[in-house]
Amino acid sequence: MTTTRRLHTQQDMRRRNLAAVLYAVADGGPASRARVADRIGLTRTAVSTLVDDLLAAGLLAEAGLGHSGAPGRPGTVLALSDRGPCGLGAEIGVDHLAVCAVDLRGRVRARAAVDSANRGSEPGPVLARLAELVTRVGTEVTAAGLHPAGLRVAVPGLVSRGHAHVVQAPNLGWRDVDLTTGPLAGHGPLTADNEANLGALAELWIGDPVCRTGDVLHISAEIGIGSAILTDGQLLRGNRGFAGELGHVPVRRRGEPCACGGRGCLEQYAGEAALLRAVGLDPARAVAEHPGPGGRSAYLAGRAADGDRDVLRALRGAGTDLGIALTGATHLLDPHALVLGGALAVLAPWLLPTLTAELGRRLGAAPLLVVSRLGADGPLLGAAHAVTRSVLDDPLRTGDARL
Amino acid sequence: MTTTRRLHTQQDMRRRNLAAVLYAVADGGPASRARVADRIGLTRTAVSTLVDDLLAAGLLAEAGLGHSGAPGRPGTVLALSDRGPCGLGAEIGVDHLAVCAVDLRGRVRARAAVDSANRGSEPGPVLARLAELVTRVGTEVTAAGLHPAGLRVAVPGLVSRGHAHVVQAPNLGWRDVDLTTGPLAGHGPLTADNEANLGALAELWIGDPVCRTGDVLHISAEIGIGSAILTDGQLLRGNRGFAGELGHVPVRRRGEPCACGGRGCLEQYAGEAALLRAVGLDPARAVAEHPGPGGRSAYLAGRAADGDRDVLRALRGAGTDLGIALTGATHLLDPHALVLGGALAVLAPWLLPTLTAELGRRLGAAPLLVVSRLGADGPLLGAAHAVTRSVLDDPLRTGDARL
DNA sequence: ACTAATTTGTAAATAGCCCTGACGAAATGG
DNA sequence: CCATTTCGTCAGGGCTATTTACAAATTAGT
Secondary structure, three states, rough: OOOOOOOHHHHHHHHHHHHHHHHHHHHHHHHHHHHHHHHHHHOOHHHHHHHHHHHHOOOOEEEOOOOOOOOOOOOOOEEEEEEEEEEEEEOOOOOOOEEEEEEOOOOOOEEEEEOOOOOOOOOOHHHHHHHHHHHHHHHHHOHHHHOEEEEEEEEEEEOOOOOOOOEEEOOOEEEEEEEOOOOOOOOOOOOEEEHHHHHHHHHHHHHHHHHOOEEEEEEOOOOOOOEEEOOOOOOEEOOOOOOOOOOOOEEEOOOOOOOOOOEEHHHHHOOOHHHHHHHOOOHHHHHHHHOOOHHHHHHHHHHHHHOHHHHHHHHHHHHHHHHHHHHHHHHHHHOOOEEEHHHHHHHHHHHHHHHHHHHHHHOOOEEEEEEOHHHHHHHHHHHHHHHHHHHHHHOOOOOOOOO | OOOOOOOOOHHHHHHHHHHHHHHHHHOOEEEHHHHHHHHHOOOOOOOOOHHHHHHHHOOEEEEEEEOOOOOOOOOOOEEEEEOEEEEEEEEEEEEEEHHHHHHHEOOOOEEEEOOOOOOOOOOHHHHHHHHHHHHHHHHHHHHOOOEEEEEEEEOEEEEEEEOOOEEEOOOOOOEEEEOOOOOOOOOOOOOEEEEEHHHHHHHHHHHHOOOOOOEEEEEOOOEEEEEEEEEEEEOOOOOOOOOOOHHHHHHOOOEEEEEOOOOOOOOHHHHHHHHHHHOOOOOHHHHHHHOOOHHHHHHHHHHHHOOOHHHHHHHHHHHHHHHHHHHHHHHHHHOOEEEEEEEHHHHHHHHHHHHHHHHHHHHOOOOEEEEOOOOOHHHHHHHHHHHHHHHOOOOOOOOOOOO
16 A cells, blocks of 8 residues: 555565564563574574674674573573663653653663643743753763664644644644754654553553553543554554544533533543532642642542542542443444553542443443553653664664654 | 564565555556556566466466557556456345355456345355355356355354354354355355455445545444444454444433443434334334345335435434444544445435534534445455455465465 | 667576574583 | 583575666657
């Protein structure tokens, strides 16, 4: 279909096999050449030449001999390099900025964050503040022997992929902001993606293993209620990149009108603003009083833990409405699991009873219901890992970076 | 992920390139070797050797010299063979059986159908009747110089793919029926799939071109209301193969209880049985009186065309409820287009007004709304084309048939 | 009609990639 | 100490696509 990406030349085969070697080590852990060959189904000879290239490129490192106790000559253990390229991830939240660096082994090597009231702000100063964090993290990892292979930015809005171009971010008040011309350049290829998408990918890559065993619907609430559909290890983005707008699935035929133009949208009953209003709070003031990623949900979770009846009632209702929307989504997608991520992870203990009840009532066999352990950290980690994954996908950078 | 299917050997590269040549001719029309080379990005030399193999295998045929009028030596035109392998498709409906044969060029070369009351019947006799149709069609195309490369059966139920094993087909009353041991064998690899899935694939392969330009949700109603999600040229099947159950998406919070265990399911308001009841008919009797694929919908369409007020009112209501369910699906999937297929295609003229109104009201920018031109023929054609596609995908059958 | 230009298809030589088979190196176990 | 096992590498070979070159067949221009 896409003639741009050719897959028929020998170089492409080589590229695939280089990536296969790296993923064999990344997924299966450090191993000798012979063991890698067994894992990916190539001969030892072929793996040897592949490994030579990867060692020269600084992506793999030899970690001494592995004495297994079994007879036979021990192999030299290969591991992903912890001094090679690393991925930089950045997050532009409504009220905070964050940056982190992840090495090929998946370890977070540096991170930085600041509170920042970005709602309705000018892009320029925000990006300048973010750039400062990026250079701070960048110099830190450079001192540790790593070199950034790219920077990916998580944005709460719609992003034109590969171009690092924010089409619109309602909660920031941004429209048509091009990140490439700003102060973020200079750390390798600069890319951007939607925050919910990156959170879901983080869950797929480093989160709960069930996400790797089948299709998954990842639900994440920050300001709105978003979700991401993971099929076959990939994100379903839809025509315009809008896929996953769970918050605007109708749950009441003649419900409250919504800013989206519809009525009875899930967000009107289970969204953060709806929850805050239901317990007598002004959403705008609550954001100011409880900033940061997951600030309001942490506050609500605290009150729920204290037994606050209003909050408990609101969360019960939200669980029920979430259950109705997820019933429809499950019938459509038949996912292996539903993952509650982002702010929902913190509130899960009080949402789950009514949510599971509603799902159990309406669905014969409900999918697994999993609470993300990444929580509000997902988008940031996902952004950094997206960069390292792109390195593993095309180790010698022979092709153009399709980030 | 799946280590079973290796993609790194040279034979795989060859296989891909052979398929690329065939699809270049299939999608872009007959062309010379040089033009094919331009289309798929290989050199003329490489294409020549690929074409040699495909000619020898009887998949391509030379169709004389092509005088284009432009300067230069004219090339010998290559076309898909119309005397090579063909695909057999079969359909087990609730009240009919049908078989057709399609050649590599996509032309229907033979077909046969009979009415057959299959609801609640024993599988044995039904399969025997179907087998008779298959052999009839098979001998007809064999006489025309074609040879069947496989048989795919469209079943109104859940199928374990690749094994031709019907897990359950509620409308037939079948459970755990293995087609391979029955009388259908002997026409090449025997496979089966869900009828809605094959209908959607037919739309993708030979239907409206918009289906090939992005993700699509294909809605098809026969007895229930099913749908299929086409992403990236592939079917989203879900964890158990249940994906696309649009009929059980809740559209009323406290609506009618449904056999699925839920309540307020779309099917209770826009399903065939609901429509028949709404105009005062008994669904079971209506099936007997108006058999065949799309029999009831044709009858309802007839009454609607005559201006029958009850029918028009029922269809208006169904359009509205369908609009609510599709609003949710659109928010989740952001499809490029919604395709009304199967029985809905016939009823589209009377569903569309309220359906488009509801979508327009609830969605800022609704996806394209397309009426399938294949209609009730979709599943049967999709089944036959699935076989020919599998031939094109792996022309020399070096790999195992992953149908 | 004749030539120049252009395009097509094929042949020979070349480079890249992986496989087969063989071998030395380095461990275990009796 | 020696047989056994496993690891990594080397040499040779097969397959695939590319490069380069060339003959064949057509159009356009004189």
